[in-house]
C-alpha cells in the first residue's frame with residue numbers, strides 16, 4: 001500500500017462516482033512520489049492494461065467484420081494483463097510501459113528468461129542456453145532492476161519464471177531438466193533477491209492443481225520453492241505464489257474436471273481453489289509466504305482437454321473472469337490475466353524446431369503459429385466463449 005497521504009489521494013480520485021469511462025482511466029495521473037507496496041497489491045490497485053496486448057487487440061478488433069463481435073473485441077483492450085519479458089530485448093520497451101501506469105494501478109510483469117527455459121517441453125525454449133547464467137544475471141535481471149529503479153513511482157507485480165521450479169520437482173528424470181536445475185535455482189534466487197524493491201511485489205510460479213497438486217508433489221513442491229526463497233535471503237516482498245499461469249483449470253468446480261478419472265484419488269487439488277488451499281498450507285509448513293494470484297485469462301470453458309496435462313492452445317477455450325481482487329478467498333489476492341489471450345502457446349507445424357507434440361494433440365487448436373505469436377482465429381474463439389461474456 002502507498003503512504004497514507006497518497007492512499008487518500010487515490011481514494012479521493014476513485015471514490016464515490018459511478019464506474020469511470022475507459023477514457024478517464026487512461027488519463028488518470030501517474031504517481032508523483034515513490035510507491036511503497038505492502039500486503040495485497042490488488043486491494044488498492046487494479047491491474048494495468050498494457051499497450052503491448054492492447055495494440056494486438058486493437059488490430060485484431062479492426063480485422064473483425066461482424067459488428068457485434070467487433071464491439072466485444074474492442075472491450076478486451078481495456079482488460080488488465082501481464083507483460084511478458086521473455087527476452088533481453090523485450091526490456092527495451094519496459095521503461096515506456098512503466099511511465100504510463102496510473103497511480104491507482106499496478107503493472108504486471110512476467111520474468112521469464114532463464115537459461116535452458118522450458119526444460120520439459122519445446123514450444124517455449126528461450127534464448128539463453130544452459131550455462132548462460134551470468135548473462136541471465138547481468139544482461140537480464142540487472143538490466144530489469146535498473147529500469148525499475150529508474151521508475152520508483154510505479155507499482156509493479158512480478159511473476160517469477162513460470163514452470164521453472166515446478167519442472168525441477170516433477171521432471172527431474174529428464175536430462176534437460178537435470179541440466180537446467182542449478183541454473184534455475186540460482187537464477188530464481190538471484191531474481192527474487194534483486195527484485196526485492198519497495199515498489200515491487202513478487203509471486204513465484206507454482207504450476208497448477210494438475211501439476212504440483214498431486215498428493216505426492218505438494219510437500220516437495222513447497223520445499224523447492226522455500227529452498228530457493230531462503231537461498232535468496234527470504235526477500236520481504238515475496239508475497240506468495242502464482243497458479244494456473246497460461247493454464248486452463250477452473251477456479252472452482254465440483255466435481256473437478258479430472259476428479260473422476262482413475263487417478264483422481266491421488267490429487268485433492270481438483271480445482272485452483274482447492275490447489276491454493278493445499279499448496280498455501282504446504283508453503284506455510286515449508287516457511288515460504290503463501291498468498292496466491294490465479295490466472296483466469298483462458299479458463300472459462302471446462303471439459304475440453306483429453307488429459308489434465310494438455311497445455312497447448314486448447315480448442316474451445318474462452319476468456320475467464322476479468323482481473324479482480326474480489327476472489328472470495330482469503331488466501332487468494334486476485335484473479336489476474338497472465339497469458340495474453342490470442343498469443344499462441346506453440347506451433348502446430350510438425351517441421352518446426354520448437355514443435356512440441358502437445359501442440360499437435362487432438363484437443364489443440366490447429367493451425368497455430370509459434371509461441372507468443374498472435375493467432376487471430378484463436379482470439380475470436382476465446383472472445384465468443386468468454387464467461388462472463390463481453
Ligand SMILES: *[C@@H]1O[C@H](CO)[C@@H](O)[C@H](O)[C@H]1NC(C)=O
Nearest residue numbers: 052054055056057058059374
Ligand atoms: C497493428 O497494425 C499496425 C498497422 O498495420 C502495425 O503497424 C502494427 O505493427 C500492428 N501491431 C501489432 C501489435 O500487431
